[in-house]
Amino acid sequence: MTTQIVTGIGGFIGSHLAESLLKKGYSVIGIDQFNDYYNPSFKRKNAEHLLQYPAFKLIEEDIQALNWHELLKDVEVVYHQAAQAGVRASWGEGFRNYTERNINATQIMLEAAKETPSLKRFVFASTSSVYGNAETMPTPETICPQPVSPYGITKLAAERMCWLYLQNFGVPVTALRYFTVYGPRQRPDMAFHKFFKAAIIDEPISIYGDGQQTRDFTFVSDIVAANLLAGEVPEAIGEVFNIGGGCRVVLADVLTTMEKIMGKPLQKNYIDRARGDARHTSADISKAKKILGYKPEVSLAEGLAQEWLWIQPLYK
Numbered sequence: 013m014t015t016q017i018v019t020g021i022g023g024f025i026g027s028h029l030a031e032s033l034l035k036k037g038y039s040v041i042g043i044d045q046f047n048d049y050y051n052p053s054f055k056r057k058n059a060e061h062l063l064q065y066p067a068f069k070l071i072e073e074d075i076q077a078l079n080w081h082e083l084l085k086d087v088e089v090v091y092h093q094a095a096q097a098g099v100r101a102s103w104g105e106g107f108r109n110y111t112e113r114n115i116n117a118t119q120i121m122l123e124a125a126k127e128t129p130s131l132k133r134f135v136f137a138s139t140s141s142v143y144g145n146a147e148t149m150p151t152p153e154t155i156c157p158q159p160v161s162p163y164g165i166t167k168l169a170a171e172r173m174c175w176l177y178l179q180n181f182g183v184p185v186t187a188l189r190y191f192t193v194y195g196p197r198q199r200p201d202m203a204f205h206k207f208f209k210a211a212i213i214d215e216p217i218s219i220y221g222d223g224q225q226t227r228d229f230t231f232v233s234d235i236v237a238a239n240l241l242a243g244e245v246p247e248a249i250g251e252v253f254n255i256g257g258g259c260r261v262v263l264a265d266v267l268t269t270m271e272k273i274m275g276k277p278l279q280k281n282y283i284d285r286a287r288g289d290a291r292h293t294s295a296d297i298s299k300a301k302k303i304l305g306y307k308p309e310v311s312l313a314e315g316l317a318q319e320w321l322w323i324q325p326l327y328k
Contacts, residue, residue, distance in 0.1 A: 022055030161288030256295025
């Protein structure tokens with residue numbers, strides 16, 4: 013049984029990814045600090061069901077405090093999902109958390125990875141935030157990244173760090189740039205979670221700007237599928253891939269779909285545009301389709317319905 017490591021195990025994506033790996037028969041070491049960026053009880057709940065698998069081992073610790081040389085012995089794939097997330101919180105005093113958790117933590121892992129003969133793949137979770145306000149829609153990986161948030165800057169720096177370790181030490185890295193992920197276990201600071209919660213507790217939602225901004229929304233199971241492919245396909249080494257949902261949607265239209273699913277209207281409160289938010293995002297996923305065989309399976313309406321089913325018991 014081969015061993016895989018997933019960092020950010022209590023997170024939205026990390027918990028789903030670990031579950032898929034365990035179901036496929038892998039041995040999984042899950043790492044999470046369970047910090048208080050958002051309520052840690054959400055993260056513990058995400059990780060709870062993983063403990064029933066005999067092949068799962070949980071390590072609750074800061075990435076930078078671990079002995080990675082020891083940890084990586086006999087590990088074949090690392091899925092590095094842990095990060096300090098969130099565009100809006102990355103300004104000001106909180107920025108240090110972003111440099112520590114996104115750049116420094118990644119460098120420590122890569123440093124140990126370069127001395128791990130068993131390692132076949134280091135999959136780094138990047139983000140569409142590296143593009144900023146991209147001039148081309150849909151955006152290909154070849155476009156020059158121009159982040160418009162401190163968060164985007166730190167993720168791009170970590171991604172570039174991966175290439176340094178590939179070029180200088182042969183660490184088999186692959187980076188996936190996620191485009192707006194949603195679905196069950198979504199973080200409470202993310203838009204769909206906030207919108208559904210507001211509807212349940214009968215509060216208005218805040219919409220940044222005019223509601224005409226567009227996003228490429230990606231369901232969490234499609235993100236997991238992309239990770240598994242990135243961990244297996246030999247041609248993925250040294251490549252960066254956009255992972256999107258396959259279509260670009262106007263926020264106002266998303267809200268209409270949500271209202272249909274819930275069977276009730278959302279109370280909308282329009283506020284100023286948020287600093288660091290890209291106006292539009294759209295993934296050109298042709299490279300991921302060609303090299304990884306990636307194909308998004310879940311439509312936005314279907315995915316939102318699944319998130320709605322998951323979220324209701326949390327707040328009712």
